[in-house]
Amino acid sequence: MRLSPAIPLLVTLLLGSTACSSGDTEGAGTGDRTRKACEDLLGSAGEKWVKENSPRDTGLVDVQDIESAKTDFYDDARSWKPGSKALPSFAESELCRVVVRGQERHTSRLSISFGASTFPFDSPFGEKSDVYDEEKPIHVNADVKLVVRKDDGTYDYSVYVKCRVPGAPAGQEAGVPLAGSMTDTLTRATGPDPHLRYLLHSARVAAGEFGCRNHPVVPASPPAAG
16 A cells, blocks of 8 residues: 555644644645544544543644545455465555643554555454464454454554445455554543444444445444443
8 A cells, every 4th residue: 555654734622623823725724534534433422532642732643535445445456366375565544643732743643544464354363373362353243353462561453344445346245344543642541342432433434434345334332342
């Protein structure tokens, strides 16, 4: 995937507030797109959750727009060859990054990304891994899987959605599903439940924006534990 470097532009003072005015028309427009992407991906409940659990005022860093991410996902999905043993080099596109104002942009952030998965939908998540300390898959339904990963005390949350792309080989939605991820070193929230809930919300939005032809069913909440 052709990932463009993130521009270190803080476009809002608080999540959901009016964009900063700099007199730069192009920058203001990009800020509007960034703000709308985060608002859509998190939803009003997710925005409130971020605000209530962040230690200080937050802003948004301008990252990749959804249309560019969709184009990259389509290109990657169409490049998939059934039966190929080659390891794909797909990468997700960061679509929303919430940061603490006044801090370096790579610290204390909540980030949401989507793109083509390097793992097929039926990958044996949860088996012993040399990469992560823990990996726990959560079966949601026939279209959606969640995976919680822990490494050095830090949690990452992933979602995999069967998303059929027009012009892709048959079976692509399972061979190269749409992958989403959320990383969070910003909020004081503990436990995976809120992260998985808002990641699912983001996945439902992304599946709609990416135009999945199979109309995957993405629920509002993860299944109850046990």
